[in-house]
Amino acid sequence: MRRVWSSTETLAALLLLLPLLAVPWAFKPYAANVLAVYMIYGILALSLTLIWGYAGIMSFGQTAFFGIGAYAYGAIGLNWINRTQQTHAALVGGLVAAALLAAVVGYFMFYGRISDVYASIITLALTLVLFAFAVSTGGDEWVIGVARFGGFNGMFGQGESSQNIANFQIPPVTVWLPGMAEPFQFKINRESAAGYFLVLGASVLVYVVVRWLLRVRLGRVAIGIRENEARVASLGYDTRFYKFALFTIAGAIAGLAGILFAAWGRFVNPDRFGLGFASSTVVYVLLGGRTSLLGGFVGAAIIGYLTSYLAEIVPFATIPGDATPWMRFLMEAGRRIVREAPLLVQGAVLVGIVLALEDGVTPPLSRLLTRYRRWAWWVLLPVVVLYFAHRVACLQADWCLF
Amino acid sequence: MPERILEVASLTKHFGGLRAVHLDLTVDAGELRCLIGPNGAGKSTFFRMLSGAMRPGSGTVRFRGRDITGWDAFRVARLGMSIKFQVASVLEELSVRDNLHLAAEFRFGNRAGQRRAAAMLEVIGLTERADHPATWLSHGEKQWLEIGMASVGEPALILLDEPTAGMTAEEMKKTVRLLKRLNEAATVIVVEHDMNFIRMIAGRVTVMHQGEVFAEGSMEEIERNDGVRDIYLGKGSHYVVRR
Numbered sequence A: 001m002r003r004v005w006s007s008t009e010t011l012a013a014l015l016l017l018l019p020l021l022a023v024p025w026a027f028k029p030y031a032a033n034v035l036a037v038y039m040i041y042g043i044l045a046l047s048l049t050l051i052w053g054y055a056g057i058m059s060f061g062q063t064a065f066f067g068i069g070a071y072a073y074g075a076i077g078l079n080w081i082n083r084t085q086q087t088h089a090a091l092v093g094g095l096v097a098a099a100l101l102a103a104v105v106g107y108f109m110f111y112g113r114i115s116d117v118y119a120s121i122i123t124l125a126l127t128l129v130l131f132a133f134a135v136s137t138g139g140d141e142w143v144i145g146v147a148r149f150g151g152f153n154g155m156f157g158q159g160e161s162s163q164n165i166a167n168f169q170i171p172p173v174t175v176w177l178p179g180m181a182e183p184f185q186f187k188i189n190r191e192s193a194a195g196y197f198l199v200l201g202a203s204v205l206v207y208v209v210v211r212w213l214l215r216v217r218l219g220r221v222a223i224g225i226r227e228n229e230a231r232v233a234s235l236g237y238d239t240r241f242y243k244f245a246l247f248t249i250a251g252a253i254a255g256l257a258g259i260l261f262a263a264w265g266r267f268v269n270p271d272r273f274g275l276g277f278a279s280s281t282v283v284y285v286l287l288g289g290r291t292s293l294l295g296g297f298v299g300a301a302i303i304g305y306l307t308s309y310l311a312e313i314v315p316f317a318t319i320p321g322d323a324t325p326w327m328r329f330l331m332e333a334g335r336r337i338v339r340e341a342p343l344l345v346q347g348a349v350l351v352g353i354v355l356a357l358e359d360g361v362t363p364p365l366s367r368l369l370t371r372y373r374r375w376a377w378w379v380l381l382p383v384v385v386l387y388f389a390h391r392v393a394c395l396q397a398d399w400c401l402f
Numbered sequence B: 001m002p003e004r005i006l007e008v009a010s011l012t013k014h015f016g017g018l019r020a021v022h023l024d025l026t027v028d029a030g031e032l033r034c035l036i037g038p039n040g041a042g043k044s045t046f047f048r049m050l051s052g053a054m055r056p057g058s059g060t061v062r063f064r065g066r067d068i069t070g071w072d073a074f075r076v077a078r079l080g081m082s083i084k085f086q087v088a089s090v091l092e093e094l095s096v097r098d099n100l101h102l103a104a105e106f107r108f109g110n111r112a113g114q115r116r117a118a119a120m121l122e123v124i125g126l127t128e129r130a131d132h133p134a135t136w137l138s139h140g141e142k143q144w145l146e147i148g149m150a151s152v153g154e155p156a157l158i159l160l161d162e163p164t165a166g167m168t169a170e171e172m173k174k175t176v177r178l179l180k181r182l183n184e185a186a187t188v189i190v191v192e193h194d195m196n197f198i199r200m201i202a203g204r205v206t207v208m209h210q211g212e213v214f215a216e217g218s219m220e221e222i223e224r225n226d227g228v229r230d231i232y233l234g235k236g237s238h239y240v241v242r243r
Helices: A007-026 A029-054 A062-084 A088-111 A116-135 A194-215 A217-234 A239-265 A275-288 A295-316 A325-340 A342-356 A362-371 A373-397 B043-051 B073-078 B096-124 B139-151 B169-183 B195-201 B219-224 B226-233
Strands: B004-015 B018-028 B032-036 B058-063 B081-084 B157-161 B187-191 B204-209 B212-217
Touching: A007 A029, A007 A194, A007 A362, A007 A373, A029 A062, A029 A194, A029 A217, A029 A239, A029 A275, A029 A295, A062 A088, A062 A116, A062 A239, A062 A275, A088 A116, A088 A239, A116 A275, A194 A217, A194 A239, A217 A239, A217 B073, A217 B096, A275 A295, A275 A342, A295 A342, A295 A362, A325 A342, A362 A373, B004 B043, B004 B187, B018 B043, B018 B187, B018 B212, B032 B043, B032 B169, B032 B195, B043 B058, B043 B073, B043 B081, B043 B157, B043 B187, B073 B081, B081 B139, B096 B139, B096 B169, B139 B157, B139 B169, B169 B187, B169 B195, B204 B219, B204 B226, B212 B219, B212 B226, B219 B226
Parallel strands: B032 B187, B032 B204, B081 B157, B157 B187
Antiparallel strands: B004 B018, B004 B058, B204 B212
């Protein structure tokens, strides 16, 4: 039998986790904030990797479960936070809502013997229907307790009075367990990086759970279904059940990402159901590699970095005064395209990567790591550790070498 | 009198206006039955209906005393019927061992399934290739793996659709030995084209023609049958099936 955890994987885990653990001390809170949302999108992408990459069911609308998780967390959280000072019920409610929606949709899709091609269309339709619904909830009648759906403006709380700003936002994840003197909020700001570590912990947990799932019968049958469903059925497995179960689990994972998103930004609006976000999720997975569980995280980080930093850098690059009219035109056009259409950038990157690397970015990277693991252990890892140690020392104690 | 493991009565399938299968057939427990017939005789369609991969138009299939007509494939498999499809359909990206493990796990669970898979690797002679992805196997090896997958769950009835297609003479001999070994524990129905193979197996032979049973008997009887020779040489459309 293969070993459960190879030395290359230990290496990869160290290379990823040591820097990620150091980030809140090595950089300003902004970095932790940005990385947190990349990881949240990564969790969403991982849920798609699970059912698409491993079971072969393309769900174009994982965002439906993400959005439902976010809205349910928001609605329950806004109502309960002032009464109970914690969001336990909101966490459970968000997960249950997402899993339940996935279970209902999955039941009709798989027990109704809808072919996998239609599964992607149905899930896309689902998320777009939810988008249309969420958009149309702007009126005063769309209220659950103190939580207003708010249509395009997104969900917010009404508070006791309109001046009661504190009640307006969706609460961060807040726990108040027996034995704790006061509730603890997972926030990301100058004082605390608890929210960041919550997201990091959730990412690691989801990764480990999915990895385990793929090793037990459920995962093996899922891979078999991807390879040849009729064959797996003829071995005695009710493939409908396995697809249903996996789809529900993936829905719950997407819902978890939605909860973390709503708690991270303290906000959710209908865009989370939208076509743009749905296709972005597919792009993360394709770019990162849909046969790799880390792929979604890598894809989300690359796209997130490119869209936000390209948009930041290019528009403000000054056009030199002596530039030729052509150069001036090109720079101006590039600036506008990048600023106005991040999706265009995503598309271009995706096409480039898919043409160059069929399996996405992560599998070749892991092959490189396996091949040069000695170098990575003795050179790359120490360099990374030293770099981050220096960053921490520099930022926290002003011991800067350069 | 031996137990009847399979009873097929007036099993019919139409494709548009074409009647692909119209069949009555019984198989006793422990038999090694050969099903032969020219291309388009309805053998594979018949197998697909037996195993639940295709719903029959009308008629009944009784297996181990239960009416399984129109059952889903997984239920038929659970009752103890397994199939090797005509087109090799191993799970290409899984290792040889994992293919067998998946086939065994259903009946025996994870641990015992692993032991059964390892034992089956020995039987089909693929122990050295156990950890290769199935896609690396040669054509003959894939066929053996399929036979292994079809039999590792200890089914009562094994359907093998052209197990020797594309095999060399040496590989075919090995397959015959394998089939006889499987037949010690299970009833086997084999669809084949290769007469040498049928002779080596030396089981009871059913000849299908235009979806119906054309003749049945030992290999010697079948070889003496002029009608059978003619349908294989292409004159068969003159013959009307005896009913």
